[in-house]
């Protein structure tokens with residue numbers, strides 16, 4: 001992994017991943033791309049619509065990259081309001097990016113999600129290999145995407161690798177319309193108003209992870225010895241299994257007056273209830289040494305220390 005093209009680079013993950021990759025591999029070796037660009041973003045960047053296969057191919061060729069990190073996607077809650085668009089972007093974009101990887105012999109990373117699981121999946125310590133019958137368009141895309149990546153590995157030898165991310169918590173770029181977005185909003189509102197109204201019900205557990213752990217996982221997986229990777233697409237990874245009231249408890253250690261209320265959104269609640277409480281990440285630990293450094297208290301202290309709310 002010496003020169004990397006990142007799609008969806010303006011998003012919650014991409015904006016931080018590009019920074020991290022540039023620190024590690026050098027600014028000129030990381031090409032950001034998206035449908036749009038914030039003016040202040042520096043370094044090599046291309047406007048690329050991933051539904052245009054030729055555009056991905058030509059960008060990868062122009063910059064002579066050896067790796068694609070494909071992040072452009074429509075997330076769970078947004079995908080549920082526009083399922084056809086989600087299919088076209090999530091599957092069409094992935095296929096285009098994989099084709100470029102095949103044609104140019106590139107290493108390939110794309111994230112799957114806890115959303116790949118469904119209501120019939122075991123909810124606790126969800127195993128690496130288990131029932132995957134998601135009931136959302138996003139989940140359907142993620143399962144199909146995992147299989148497609150494995151297919152490109154076994155059929156064409158493309159070095160595809162992926163993780164099943166939990167909900168990601170970060171302060172640089174707001175989340176893009178997922179079911180776990182509340183876990184970011186709660187911190188912003190704690191700082192701004194000392195109060196948050198959660199659209200996810202009390203007692204609803206989901207897996208979450210702080211962004212630094214999520215970024216380290218990508219680099220560690222992509223740098224791992226390919227001979228050790230049996231599962232490839234995609235590895236369960238897990239850090240913090242939490243319900244809204246757990247965040248409130250952790251936040252009150254810093255903002256004692258913080259109040260948590262509930263106004264449950266039935267669509268996102270139903271999605272949340274169809275997902276696991278926490279994943280078993282032992283296969284990722286064994287095959288490429290996955291580890292998470294942040295628990296809820298360490299993450300909360302860091303988030304509240306770094307958040308700037310306008």
Ligand SMILES: NC(=O)c1ccc[n+]([C@@H]2O[C@H](COP(=O)([O-])OP(=O)(O)OC[C@H]3O[C@@H](n4cnc5c(N)ncnc54)[C@H](O)[C@@H]3O)[C@@H](O)[C@H]2O)c1
Nearest residue numbers: 008010011012013035049050072073111113165167168176
């Ligand atoms: N953030 C999470 O909590 C989380 C959890 C699990 C998995 N993931 C996965 O990680 C990946 C990135 O997620 P994210 O949270 O950064 O998403 P995001 O919504 O924050 O960002 C997605 C980016 O893709 C771009 N995009 C949309 N359509 C495009 C197109 N046609 N061509 C090019 N770019 C396009 C958007 O402009 C946006 O900048 C996705 O595959 C997502 O499913 C995210």
